[in-house]
Amino acid sequence: MRTMWLLLILAGCPSSPTPTGTTCADPDPITGTTTLTWDNFGHDFMFKYCTNCHSSSLPHSMRNGAPIYHDFDTLIGVVEVLDHVDAQTGWGPNAQNNFMPGGGTNGRCPSVAGGALDEACPEPTGEERTQLAQWLACEKLRPH
Amino acid sequence: MTSWIGVAILGLLAPAVAHADHHDMAMGGGHDTAFGAGVSLVAASYSTLDYIGNYQGVVPTLSWGSAAYSVGASFAMYRLETNGLERFGPGDFAVHGLLRLYHHEAVTTGVVLMVSAPTGDSVGGLGMGHPMAMPAAWGAWTYGHATMTASVGFDRAIVGSMSTHHDHGPWPLVEPMNMSELSWSGTCDIALGDGIHGGARMSGGVPVGEPGHDRVVGAARLAWGAGRVETAAELQVGLVGDPFTLRGLVETALHF
Numbered sequence: 001m002r003t004m005w006l007l008l009i010l011a012g013c014p015s016s017p018t019p020t021g022t023t024c025a026d027p028d029p030i031t032g033t034t035t036l037t038w039d040n041f042g043h044d045f046m047f048k049y050c051t052n053c054h055s056s057s058l059p060h061s062m063r064n065g066a067p068i069y070h071d072f073d074t075l076i077g078v079v080e081v082l083d084h085v086d087a088q089t090g091w092g093p094n095a096q097n098n099f100m101p102g103g104g105t106n107g108r109c110p111s112v113a114g115g116a117l118d119e120a121c122p123e124p125t126g127e128e129r130t131q132l133a134q135w136l137a138c139e140k141l142r143p144h
Numbered sequence: 145m146t147s148w149i150g151v152a153i154l155g156l157l158a159p160a161v162a163h164a165d166h167h168d169m170a171m172g173g174g175h176d177t178a179f180g181a182g183v184s185l186v187a188a189s190y191s192t193l194d195y196i197g198n199y200q201g202v203v204p205t206l207s208w209g210s211a212a213y214s215v216g217a218s219f220a221m222y223r224l225e226t227n228g229l230e231r232f233g234p235g236d237f238a239v240h241g242l243l244r245l246y247h248h249e250a251v252t253t254g255v256v257l258m259v260s261a262p263t264g265d266s267v268g269g270l271g272m273g274h275p276m277a278m279p280a281a282w283g284a285w286t287y288g289h290a291t292m293t294a295s296v297g298f299d300r301a302i303v304g305s306m307s308t309h310h311d312h313g314p315w316p317l318v319e320p321m322n323m324s325e326l327s328w329s330g331t332c333d334i335a336l337g338d339g340i341h342g343g344a345r346m347s348g349g350v351p352v353g354e355p356g357h358d359r360v361v362g363a364a365r366l367a368w369g370a371g372r373v374e375t376a377a378e379l380q381v382g383l384v385g386d387p388f389t390l391r392g393l394v395e396t397a398l399h400f
Contacts, residue, residue: 064227068227104268
């Protein structure tokens with residue numbers, strides 16, 4: 001009986017989204033030259049991995065579970081939930097978060113915006129996840 | 145989720161029964177013990193800050209005890225639609241123990257402890273993601289054909305803290321509650337004759353010591369019993385905090 005309770009408790013305690021603790025470094029330590037921005041990194045990352053569900057153009061019924069107001073097709077949309085993105089997808093000194101894309105959909109994603117979950121989610125590389133956290137850490141300091 | 149434990153109490157402490165905020169108890173005077181087996185069907189629509197959708201659930205319940213004490217368990221299975229995504233899965237497994245402390249003429253008081261295990265998918269909105277302990281005290285007063293019941297409790301995650309989590313509004317979607325909250329309920333049940341009861345209920349939760357959301361639910365209920373079977377239907381409205389927009393519940397239990 002004790003074992004059953006322990007298993008039940010542990011079943012509900014997966015590793016949780018954790019802030020990566022990444023700080024903004026300039027110049028960027030990865031590229032060595034250019035600080036990451038929406039234009040040279042964020043836009044492409046979001047449109048490659050996120051906006052088929054997280055887009056302001058999608059009504060709630062076509063978001064495949066993505067929360068309303070979590071729209072990453074614009075810079076300001078990302079900035080509004082910046083820490084949340086970091087804790088779900090970023091890699092950094094304190095955590096390597098792999099919850100998104102694919103969290104909550106068993107790793108399935110739509111191949112087109114608002115479509116059915118018809119393919120395995122494209123996975124960002126570790127370098128991309130690290131760059132994401134770097135970009136977000138810098139973007140957090142910029143005026144918007 | 146956890147609050148479905150109250151449904152298990154239906155068979156032994158009819159007529160008023162707890163569920164959404166799980167503290168409502170109605171009192172009986174008998175000392176005979178009995179088993180109860182029941183099932184509840186629930187359907188709801190909701191619209192929170194981040195999510196819009198609906199869910200349906202089947203909740204088997206088991207209980208044993210008398211009017212003076214009882215134990216029970218419940219385990220819900222849900223279909224949940226969330227912003228266009230459909231999920232199927234269990235809610236949180238829950239058990240309860242209830243003890244009547246005082247019973248004299250029209251007044252009855254007691255305590256109840258409910259505990260849940262996080263078997264529901266907390267990311268998907270089907271579970272809390274933490275074990276919960278929910279002790280409460282209740283009291284009831286009967287006047288003529290009417291029974292007024294009130295309860296107050298403290299619901300708390302046994303481990304973990306919500307303070308660093310991103311807020312997606314009331315959670316889990318199927319049975320929202322706070323990681324740490326003061327819960328309350330008030331019920332009026334009226335015996336209408338021929339085993340039929342009608343009643344109304346208000347219940348809710350207030351976050352304490354952790355971020356959270358206030359919650360108030362109003363409900364109207366009709367219950368009827370025949371022989372060993374108790375059946376009830378309830379219509380619930382989310383009044384504060386978006387626990388749901390509208391929720392319907394039908395439950396039946398067999399005692400033996």
